[in-house]
Each structure stands twice: as structure tokens, then as C-alpha cells.
Amino acid sequence: MMDNLFADRVKGLKGSAIREIFKLIQQPDVISFAGGLPAPEMFPAKELAEIAQEVLLNNGTTALQYSVTEGYGPLKEIVKQRMDKAGIGKKEDDIAIMSGGQQGIDLTAKVFLNEGDGIICENPSFIGALNAFRAYNAKLFPVTLENDGMCIEQVENILKANNHVKLIYTIPTFQNPAGITMSLEKRQKLLEMASKHNIYIIEDNPYGDLRFKGQDVPTIKSMDQDGRVIYVGSFSKILSPGLRLGWIVARSDILQKVIIVKQVNDVHTNIFAQVLATQYLLKYCIDEHIKKIRALYGKKCGFMLECMDKYFPDYCEYTRPEGGLFIWCTLPDRYDSVEIMKQSVQHKVAFVPGNTFMADMEKPCSSFRLNYSTMTEEKIEQGIKTLGEVLKSIDN
Ligand SMILES: Cc1ncc(COP(=O)(O)O)c(C=O)c1O
Incomplete structure (x- = not known):
């Protein structure tokens, strides 16, 4: 066969x-x-159509040429400002533009996971991430998703059993598929545990901006003092998924590794899409x-x-x-x-x-x-x- x-x-x-x-x-x-x-x-199709024409006529050299792997500078700057405003990222951290949050998750997994390494995830969780981890032959450690987020006792027990776990993958805000948001207390505990057991957390947050009720809960990354959290963001749900634009905020030594594997993966995120989004974000108020x-x-x-x-x-x-x-x-x-x-x-x-x-x-x-x-x-x-x-x- x-x-x-x-x-x-x-x-x-x-x-x-x-x-x-x-x-x-x-x-x-x-x-x-x-x-x-x-x-x-x-x-915003009409606005993007106008910008696309302008970009191709006036900035075609940049938009159609090869570009740098870490992302188009002006877009990185806009993302940085948004992240700073949300308290995400410290001076040890850096930002790289990804071809969607999906690539950020996949490449982070690639950077950390050897075959058989453990990764803790919510059960249920986002299938695109689970399949990325499966593709590296990682061992999934599913943890029950409660009404206020993943069951912390289960996380603790898995870590105590020393299961070669390197990562925790979580979608703490408006989780896919459950729509659940993790409580502040659980976020803090998860960070404590990551520090104690010397592992990393992937905080996947494509829906964080889409709150229509209740109070914001601080992101795990905003409380991260020692670079434990790799934060994955996305323009898919706030601008357009077809543009395939996302980003990672992580300690620069981690990000450097991600950038190297990204170079092998797709050289850089579609630069036309990056310039298009940048001009849109400069011209219109995304908020x-x-x-x-x-x-x-x-x-x-x-x-x-x-x-x-x-x-x-x-x-x-x-x-x-x-x-x-x-x-x-x-x-x-x-x-x-x-x-x-x-x-x-x-x-x-x-x-x-x-x-x-x-x-x-x-x-x-x-x-x-x-x-x-x-x-x-x-x-x-x-x-x-x-x-x-x-x-x-x-x-x-
Ligand atoms: C939880 C979660 N993470 C990541 C993604 C991937 O998003 P992107 O379009 O940025 O690759 C999705 C898409 O649906 C998602 O639900």
C-alpha cells in the first residue's frame, strides 16, 4: 500500500x-x-479594495517583493502598540508576524516538542492546535474544562507525575469550542505552576477582543513576570481570516527559534496582506x-x-x-x-x-x-x- x-x-x-x-x-x-x-x-471590503489599489500603485515594490521573516516593520509597530496598551509583553519580549495564529501555534510546538513530549490542553480544545501537536507526535494530556476554565488540580497532578510535559496550551478567553473564560484565579495558578515546573504556556487569544458582555479578565501574558507565556494573537476575527495575519509575543530567545523555523516554513507572511492591513490600520480606527x-x-x-x-x-x-x-x-x-x-x-x-x-x-x-x-x-x-x-x- x-x-x-x-x-x-x-x-x-x-x-x-x-x-x-x-x-x-x-x-x-x-x-x-x-x-x-x-x-x-x-x-471592510470596500476600504481594503481602495487601499489595495493604492498600495499596488504606490508601494508595489515593497508589497510584491520578498520580505523579512519576522514581519513587516510598520505592522509589527502597530501590533506592539496594541499589545502595550493591553499590558502584553515586557522588555525581554519581542513580536513576530505569523501567517495566522495557527502558524504561531504550530511553530511554537515545533520549537519545543520532541516526539513523546507532553502538552497539557483543555478538553475540548481547538482542533487546529490539537492536530499540530499530534503531528509532532506529542503526547496530549487532556484536562477537564470547567465553567471557569481548565481544572487546575488535574494540571497539578499531571505535572507532579513528571510526564515530560513542556507546554500548556490554553485558550483562556471565549474558548473554542466552549465559549468559556478562565477565571483570574486560575490564570494566576497556571502561571505559578508553569514557573514551579519550569514549563511554558501557549496563550492562544484570537477572541479576546470580542467581548460583548461582562468584564475583561487580564491575559495570562500580562501577568507573566519571567517569560513563561508565548502569546498568540490574530487579525482573523477582528479584520479578516483570509488575509492570514496573526502574531506571537514571546521572550526574544524563544521568538528567535520560531523565526528560524518560520523561515523554513514559508519564508515570511504574505507581504501584500501585511502592507494592506497596515494601511488599513493606519487609515481607519480598528477599535x-x-x-x-x-x-x-x-x-x-x-x-x-x-x-x-x-x-x-x-x-x-x-x-x-x-x-x-x-x-x-x-x-x-x-x-x-x-x-x-x-x-x-x-x-x-x-x-x-x-x-x-x-x-x-x-x-x-x-x-x-x-x-x-x-x-x-x-x-x-x-x-x-x-x-x-x-x-x-x-x-x-
Ligand atoms: C482557538 C483558535 N486559535 C487559533 C485559530 C487560528 O486562527 P488564524 O486564522 O489566526 O490562524 C482559531 C481559528 O478558528 C481558533 O479558534
Whole structure:
């Protein structure tokens, strides 16, 4: 068999259920709560079109030429100012532009993880990160995700057992897929533990700016005194995911290693996209833009929750996020969300079954993820009503 030639590191990797679902969502009559896509009406397409023309006519030499691996200077400067404002990064830290946060996670994993090294992650967690860690043949140590973030006792026990753990991967704010935000106390404890056991934390924060309710909680990176945290940011959810722009803030010695592996990986992040974003950020107020996104998502999330309260059976529990893109629903253990998805797709409603986000994807999971950012209120109501009927019918 030809696939016997595949490297061990990819043999265990499976295409995600999401990709299969993507094929279904292409059908126009499907109401999809499956993707994690930002609302397209929020893309500043007209503004970017004007800037693109200007950039190509006046700054084509920069925008079309090879560039430096660490990122376009003016964009790094803008990101630095934003990070400084949020208290992220000390003088020992530096910033590099990445081809999306995804690359930041992947390259950080590449810099730290030997085969068999341990990485602690929330269970459930972001599949793009889990697959990056799997691809390095790292050992995942899944930790239960509680309502206020990952279970710290479990983290402590794993570290005490000395499992060659080098990294903790967390999405502390508006977690994907659960929409949960880690408490300040847990953030502090996680930092203490990283220091005590001499390991690093990857703080992945693509949704942090998308709070539509409640109070901000300080990022772990902002409390990091001794360079334990590698912070990953992204323009995907506040500007456009198609531009593929993200960044890392980390101690400069760590960042240097990341830059070396990035050079091998893609030489540099698309410089046209970097110049385009820079000009946009110089010309327009991104915070005003973010305000609009927050208002829209807050409204859609609130509406979806109202519909769920009305149409879902009582035994279905769900998170009530204060930001981000996702609601996480949990049914009693006897349900398998893959089976429910198969039925709901028959009724033209799609979502992502929970096992997709688990360290052990084979185990049946009674939870599932709903996205509220892309559908109209009319479709949200129709889709949630249908899903509620599917859930109730399964019980009969
Ligand atoms: C938690 C999390 N991290 C990282 C990413 C990757 O984002 P980017 O588009 O910046 O690569 C995503 C994308 O959905 C995500 O949900």
C-alpha cells in the first residue's frame, strides 16, 4: 500500500468532521451553525479594495517583493502598540508576524516538542492546535474544562507525575469550542505552576477582543513576570481570516527559534496582506470596527440563547458566553452528538459534534458546538427550532 510510506507523524491524523461538514454547508438551503467563520458583512471590503489599489500603485515594490521573516516593520509597530496598551509583553519580549495564529501555534510546538513530549490542553480544545501537536507526535494530556476554565488540580497532578510535559496550551478567553473564560484565579495558578515546573504556556487569544458582555479578565501574558507565556494573537476575527495575519509575543530567545523555523516554513507572511492591513490600520480606527463586530455578535448570541431557551429540551445544558463565536451544548451522557448531527443534517441543520474537539476523538461525546456569527436571526430561529425538534424526537 502506498500510504505505508507516510511518516509516522501523519499516520494518526484524520480529516476533521468539520471539513466533511463544510461540503454540506455549501448547499444553500442548509442552516449551518457548524463553521467558526466571522460574519462576512463585517469585512471592510470596500476600504481594503481602495487601499489595495493604492498600495499596488504606490508601494508595489515593497508589497510584491520578498520580505523579512519576522514581519513587516510598520505592522509589527502597530501590533506592539496594541499589545502595550493591553499590558502584553515586557522588555525581554519581542513580536513576530505569523501567517495566522495557527502558524504561531504550530511553530511554537515545533520549537519545543520532541516526539513523546507532553502538552497539557483543555478538553475540548481547538482542533487546529490539537492536530499540530499530534503531528509532532506529542503526547496530549487532556484536562477537564470547567465553567471557569481548565481544572487546575488535574494540571497539578499531571505535572507532579513528571510526564515530560513542556507546554500548556490554553485558550483562556471565549474558548473554542466552549465559549468559556478562565477565571483570574486560575490564570494566576497556571502561571505559578508553569514557573514551579519550569514549563511554558501557549496563550492562544484570537477572541479576546470580542467581548460583548461582562468584564475583561487580564491575559495570562500580562501577568507573566519571567517569560513563561508565548502569546498568540490574530487579525482573523477582528479584520479578516483570509488575509492570514496573526502574531506571537514571546521572550526574544524563544521568538528567535520560531523565526528560524518560520523561515523554513514559508519564508515570511504574505507581504501584500501585511502592507494592506497596515494601511488599513493606519487609515481607519480598528477599535471602532471591533465595537461593531462585538455589538453584532452580542445581539446574535443573545438571540440564539433566547431561541434555545424556548425550543431546546430542559435537559440540554449550554454555556452563556460573554464573547467570541461559540455556544457549547451538553446533553445527558446517553446521547451521542454524531448521531444527533446525522439526524439534524437530514433536516438541513448543521453543527459540530463534540468529539471533534476532544483529545480522544473516538469516544462518543454528548456535547456539540454551535456558532452564532454567520446566520441571520431568521435562520437562527428556524435552525434552533428544528434542532430542538430533532433533540426531542430522539428522546421518544
Ligand atoms: C482557538 C483558535 N486559535 C487559533 C485559530 C487560528 O486562527 P488564524 O486564522 O489566526 O490562524 C482559531 C481559528 O478558528 C481558533 O479558534
